[in-house]
Amino acid sequence: MIEVSSLSKRFVQGSGKKAQTVQAVSGVSWRAANGQITGLLGPNGAGKTTSLRMVAGLIAPDEGEVRVDGIHVATETQRALARLGALSDARGLYPRLTARENIVYFGRLHGLSAAAAAARAEHLAQLLEMKPLLDRRTEGFSQGERMKTALARALVHDPANIILDEPTNGLDVLATRALREALRRLRDEEGKCIVFSSHIMQEVERLCDQVVVISHGRTVAEGTVPDLLQRAGEHDFEEAFIGLAFSAEERRAAGLQLAREAVPGHAAQGGVL
Numbered sequence: 001m002i003e004v005s006s007l008s009k010r011f012v013q014g015s016g017k018k019a020q021t022v023q024a025v026s027g028v029s030w031r032a033a034n035g036q037i038t039g040l041l042g043p044n045g046a047g048k049t050t051s052l053r054m055v056a057g058l059i060a061p062d063e064g065e066v067r068v069d070g071i072h073v074a075t076e077t078q079r080a081l082a083r084l085g086a087l088s089d090a091r092g093l094y095p096r097l098t099a100r101e102n103i104v105y106f107g108r109l110h111g112l113s114a115a116a117a118a119a120r121a122e123h124l125a126q127l128l129e130m131k132p133l134l135d136r137r138t139e140g141f142s143q144g145e146r147m148k149t150a151l152a153r154a155l156v157h158d159p160a161n162i163i164l165d166e167p168t169n170g171l172d173v174l175a176t177r178a179l180r181e182a183l184r185r186l187r188d189e190e191g192k193c194i195v196f197s198s199h200i201m202q203e204v205e206r207l208c209d210q211v212v213v214i215s216h217g218r219t220v221a222e223g224t225v226p227d228l229l230q231r232a233g234e235h236d237f238e239e240a241f242i243g244l245a246f247s248a249e250e251r252r253a254a255g256l257q258l259a260r261e262a263v264p265g266h267a268a269q270g271g272v273l
């Protein structure tokens with residue numbers, strides 16, 4: 001289980017009089033349960049990546065806290081992170097090593113014996129359907145092949161919690177489906193707590209048991225897809241997302257309208273969403 005409470009983070013760019021402050025995350029709170037897939041859904045710049053980087057202990061929050069299975073990431077970092085597998089956008093594989101060597105190497109860094117790491121590589125290759133890749137050098141791997149290898153590497157220590165930042169970025173339809181299937185198996189067969197960020201509505205709608213909508217660094221809604229549809233008073237998830245994530249003023253400024261806001265006989269300036 002992952003619990004994020006009142007998390008805030010700002011970045012300062014430049015120095016002196018030219019310094020600019022960006023409030024990336026402003027009091028975000030959410031909870032991701034075991035045996036469920038939780039989606040962080042938000043427009044570009046909403047604060048999803050920054051939130052996940054704080055969950056993974058890569059950057060420290062200014063305020064708030066993250067607990068992984070009840071363990072504070074800030075104070076018991078090693079113990080909390082031992083229970084977390086993180087897949088970031090930068091896949092960062094070693095090109096001269098085979099997929100198997102990449103996975104085993106990370107297993108060894110996590111303290112697994114050579115035999116245990118090798119057994120995990122076999123198990124994960126089966127789970128992620130990547131057996132034919134295992135003994136190829138990762139140099140020249142396709143996006144989908146790289147993603148699978150990086151995911152196997154992130155799962156080598158069998159963490160109970162998995163976070164993935166926009167995992168389908170750059171993947172074609174087949175690789176996306178394979179990833180979706182792998183995440184379902186990790187949820188259903190192994191009871192993992194899975195969190196992934198996305199701005200792709202269909203992906204979240206298809207896969208997530210629970211959705212957290214983030215906008216301007218805040219949690220603006222949380223619930224199942226049917227909960228969010230009901231809350232927004234919409235039948236279409238994309239319309240619900242637009243209604244929840246953007247204020248009426250923002251929609252007007254962007255020249256966008258929800259279908260239900262359209263005046264009959266008048267075309268929207270920027271097109272009806």
Ligand SMILES: Nc1ncnc2c1ncn2[C@@H]1O[C@H](COP(=O)(O)OP(=O)(O)OP(=O)(O)O)[C@@H](O)[C@H]1O
Pocket residue numbers: 011012013022023024025042043044045046047048049050051199
């Ligand atoms: N290292 C940084 N320095 C300065 N600003 C940053 C930094 N990292 C993030 N930001 C800013 O914080 C805000 C939130 O960024 P973040 O990457 O968390 O959003 P996101 O929801 O993941 O967006 P996207 O869907 O576009 O990836 C943005 O305005 C971004 O420019």
